[in-house]
Amino acid sequence: MDSIITSSIPLAQQIITTCKAKKIKHIVISPGSRNAPLTISFSNDPYFKSYSIVDERCAAFFALGIAQQLNKPVALVCTSGSALLNYYPAIAEAFYSDIPLLILSADRPKERIDIGDGQTIRQEGVFKNHILHEANLESHMEYSKNLSFANYNKLILAIDTSVVHKGPVHINIPFYEPLYNTVEVKTTPPELLKTNTSIVNTYHCDKKTEEIWNKARKKMVLVGVLPPNQIDDSVLDQLLNDPSVLLFTETTSNLHHKKAIPSIDQLIAELSETEFNQLQPDLLLTFGGLVVSKKIKAFLRKFSPLTHWHVDVKKAYDTYGCLTMHIKTTPQSFLTSLLKNKSIDKPSNYQNFWLDQYKQRLKGHYNYLKNVPYSDLLVFDKIIKQLPTESHLQLSNSSTIRYTQLFQLPKGVEVFCNRGTSGIDGTTSTAIGAAIINKKPPILITGDLSFFYDSNALWNNYIPEDFKIIVINNDGGGIFRILPGNKNANYFSTFLETTHELKADKLAAMFEFDYVLNTGENLEKVLDDFFKKKGKLILEIHTPRLVNDAVLLKYFSKIRE
Incomplete structure (x- = not known):
């Protein structure tokens, strides 16, 4: 021995x-x-x-x-x-x-x-x-x-x-x-000690819950952060066969369905008071982790549903100030039980109406992108279009996750983001650790501040040989130019936006990454080469600091037209 x-x-x-x-x-x-x-x-x-x-x-x-x-x-x-x-x-x-x-x-x-x-x-x-x-x-x-x-x-x-x-x-x-x-x-084989991990028994939906669900004519289902493969496609099909159900998913939910609305802000931006009243649900069902969209949170806090159920084995945050029930089970178990006795008592056009509205917004989205100037928005459009259909995607916080939310990702892309505290710290380190376990091709999309803040993440011997990083460098905290505030004040660029002139080339050389800098020329070809090339790669895409905010703010009004 x-x-x-x-x-x-x-x-x-x-x-x-x-x-x-x-x-x-x-x-x-x-x-x-x-x-x-x-x-x-x-x-x-x-x-x-x-x-x-x-x-x-x-x-x-x-x-x-x-x-x-x-x-x-x-x-x-x-x-x-x-x-x-x-x-x-x-x-x-x-x-x-x-x-x-x-x-x-x-x-x-x-x-x-x-x-x-x-x-x-x-x-x-x-x-x-x-x-x-x-x-x-x-x-x-x-x-x-x-x-x-x-x-x-x-x-x-x-x-x-x-x-x-x-x-x-x-x-x-x-x-x-x-x-x-x-x-x-x-050395001896470990004497394994089992842990009782069953904290939730098989869920059985009670008659009262079924009755409330079946009577609601406007049911909104909102899904936050979820690991991949948490809900079967057959369950989603059954859920969305009900015309009174409207499903909002986020990029981090890893849920895909032809009747889902994956870009929430596209739909609800610029709605009138009358339209918000039409969208207001009778019943809100939520599951998954924290939600990115500020617009949906503001909407649900002002136009509160009478009933809000949150499904989670552990906790239920009263994010919208109207939580009525915490259902302690998994989303899969809850929906499977709930939908066994589903009935539709009265007709509802809730789902069809808002799916039609969303289709109109998508037309506006594509039309706007045809003529949009070179900017963060255009860069994200090109990146998402060329993402490998089977990949492991890690996203940094602030601008990166919010831009990505405006686009529909391929179903085979598994998406992760540190949304627990939504900080910019540790994104690269998290992505490298995750890439050791997840065998899909790893891709990190990050902003410049997030990347430089966590540059020590590259100081280790465990980075997979196919690890790819895209750094969107807009010379500072570009998200602050989108938020309310006086952008011309003396303190703004130094203390809020924190402008800089840093590039990632020296870091790439020090940590033995191949490096490419792009400022928009032939970006489709550069991205195609980047995703096909083998080895550890950093693609830094430089975007115009003083254009990005105007392009994004105009986007929401234009897709409404």
């Missing part, structure tokens, strides 16, 4: 054994001294896939990308002190996006806290507002059986919480020196 080198510290051995027993395979490690017992043990055990990421903020988003695709916990390992604080943006994203993460932070023993010892902060409770559970392990120079049993229970509870309830948990681990001593142990 083979042997491996592991830490001589019993607490470290216990953590490694427990992670193995709970089938946690992916371990993202940042360098340090206090976490050496864990680093030594994880990296020497062939059961685990260990990654070394220096920047803890990037490491956390990298782990989040892996967990996003696996839907299983990924462990993060860091040293004590401020290293731990750099995990916080990704932890908050995981908390709001229901992504399981296991944070293993090494710490000084309790008696070393707040006495002036180096690399020491108050680590207990540091993430308390954005985690599902915290376990503070105990450690003494002499590691007793009683202490081992107590720590084991804490470990099991924390890991199971992350697995079952889908979110981040924090395990804080004090280590005494010496930290680098090792022992040789025989």
Whole structure:
């Protein structure tokens, strides 16, 4: 039987054994001294896939990308002190996006806290507002059986919480020196410990719910962030055979249907008060994560439905101020049960009327794009048209996700975006982590600020050889030119728009990416070559900073005409 080198510290051995027993395979490690017992043990055990990421903020988003695709916990390992604080943006994203993460932070023993010892902060409770559970392990120079049993229970509870309830948990681990001593142990197959992951029984729709659904003449179904393949096509067909049902999907919903409206803002922009009253639903059914469209949120808050149901196994946000029922099951299970006894008591033209309106808006959309000047909008049109039909697409926040929402993506494209906190930080790191697991060709579309902000994401040895990045560079935070505000004020360009003259060529060279800069000439040919070419590639598309906002603002009024 083979042997491996592991830490001589019993607490470290216990953590490694427990992670193995709970089938946690992916371990993202940042360098340090206090976490050496864990680093030594994880990296020497062939059961685990260990990654070394220096920047803890990037490491956390990298782990989040892996967990996003696996839907299983990924462990993060860091040293004590401020290293731990750099995990916080990704932890908050995981908390709001229901992504399981296991944070293993090494710490000084309790008696070393707040006495002036180096690399020491108050680590207990540091993430308390954005985690599902915290376990503070105990450690003494002499590691007793009683202490081992107590720590084991804490470990099991924390890991199971992350697995079952889908979110981040924090395990804080004090280590005494010496930290680098090792022992040789025989490798044994892990003694697997099962977790009861069934928190929702098979859903059965009650008669009252069925009755409310069947009587509603205007039913709006709004879908936010969903992983791919969450609802069967046959269920969507049955749902949309009802003429009183109008389905709004977002790019991040990964849902496609010929009777769905995938570009919400195209339809509801510039509607009159009378038209908003016509669109106002009797019943609103929502599922999935956070919704991107500000226009639909503003509409539903002003023209509230009498009934709002949200379907989710875990939580229901009252986003529109009218939530009446949280249905704790999956969308697939709920719709399957609900539609078994579907009946249409009275005729409704709700779906047909608004689908006709949407078709008219699409005509306006295509007409406007025929003559639109070179701008962000035109660039996104060309990118979406040439996206490979089978690909794994990651999107950055702010302008990127909002522009993409205006176009219908091919059904084979799987779409992901960090919408939990909607931050620009960590987009590239998340995309790289996700690309390790998702075997479809990976593509990241990002804005310039998001890309430069997360440039350390490229500082690792795990980037897939076919990883492609498109950077839309409009010399600053272009979204701020679209929002209300005085664009001519002295502070605007420096402190809001944050203009710059940076290019990605030097970063591409440093991290060994092939690089192409385009300013609009022959963009279709450039994109065709970019998507066909092998290797790690960065395509930077430069767009005019002072044109983009005018083009987009005019777009919504023109497609109405």
